[in-house]
Amino acid sequence: MKSLLNPKFSALSPKASPFALFSLPSSRFSFRSNPRRIPNRLLRLNPSPCSSNNFCCTIQNRSLQTEPSPPPSGEIHVIVGPMFAGKTTSLLRRIQSETTNGRNVAIIKSSKDTRYGLDSIVTHDGAELPCWALENLSSFKQKFGIDAYEKLDVIGIDEAQFFDDLYEFCLQAADHDGKTVIVAGLDGNYLRRSFGSVLDIIPLADSVTKLTARCEICGKRACFTLRKTQDKQIELIGGVDVYMPVCRQHYVSGQVAMEATRHVLESHKVECASHT
Structure with a gap:
């Protein structure tokens, strides 16, 4: 995959900038002939008198200050x-x-x-x-x-x-x-x-x-992961040697079987320790 970016190689093709800057010529803001066409949102009346040239400059300055998209x-x-x-x-x-x-x-x-x-x-x-x-x-x-x-x-x-x-x-x-x-x-x-x-x-x-996966025991749809080992840590990275996908029925029965196995192993350790 040539376009895949990774630590070993990069094949980025140059792209045009997603943002374009637009500037409007000053001639488009000459409102002397028909001031009624000025959008209301661009008009802001000042109590002090001003000339028409100053008014056009104010409109231009506000257009240049428009935030980019x-x-x-x-x-x-x-x-x-x-x-x-x-x-x-x-x-x-x-x-x-x-x-x-x-x-x-x-x-x-x-x-x-x-x-x-x-x-x-x-x-x-x-x-x-x-x-x-x-x-x-x-x-x-x-x-x-x-x-x-x-x-x-x-x-x-x-x-x-x-x-x-x-x-x-x-x-x-x-x-x-x-x-x-x-x-x-x-x-x-x-x-x-x-x-x-x-x-x-x-x-x-x-x-x-x-x-979903396929239950390793019955072949039905598997939504859960059953751990095969006795380890209790949450993060235990492994593959088929540690985990298998199972359906709800065999998850429940598998957990019961695993818990029973743990009890047997723990009791066996206790017996061995008592004889030493």
């Missing part, structure tokens, strides 16, 4: 779902589509995710694109370069649940910088509780896509 507003699109639902694949598909349409793009992922290397975003199916691996999103503009950032049209964020400043970044990028931000991440952790700040940006989003 605000930058175009951006968009925020959120892709959520359990693990193995195809969130990253969907994100990459959107990014490739934007690139095909001639828009300048960049992809960010959390530096915590080192499963497939730091300088690329990789799906579970093996699709790969270069990216920026960052600890926080607030550093992106500075590291990417202010001038390069201004030319960006689309920003993709993968594994968004690991960014604590996700809300602030998306708000600034879309509302004030005019960027299209495409966010992919887990909406819930293995305990089915809110994970990171992903759900916080739902009120900001133009669209929200909830993907």
Whole structure:
């Protein structure tokens, strides 16, 4: 993808400035022949007398002080779902589509995710694109370069649940910088509780896509992620060796089975400790 912006290469095509400056010639503001055509909003009567030349100059000065039009507003699109639902694949598909349409793009992922290397975003199916691996999103503009950032049209964020400043970044990028931000991440952790700040940006989003996987046990639609190991920490990065997508029925039964296993293992440790 030649137009993809990443730490290794940049193929930004020059674009015309989105803002055009217009100046109106002074001849257009000669209202001597028919002063009734002056819009009411431009008229401001002064109690002191003034000449017609001074009046025309006042109108010209006010037109020059007109504020420039605000930058175009951006968009925020959120892709959520359990693990193995195809969130990253969907994100990459959107990014490739934007690139095909001639828009300048960049992809960010959390530096915590080192499963497939730091300088690329990789799906579970093996699709790969270069990216920026960052600890926080607030550093992106500075590291990417202010001038390069201004030319960006689309920003993709993968594994968004690991960014604590996700809300602030998306708000600034879309509302004030005019960027299209495409966010992919887990909406819930293995305990089915809110994970990171992903759900916080739902009120900001133009669209929200909830993907599902296939239950590894019965093959039905899977909306939840079941952790296979005994680890209890919230942030535990892993793949099929640690997690699997399950339906509601097998999530509940799986949690019961995992809890029973924990009790057995803990009691076994206690017995072993008592015999030593």
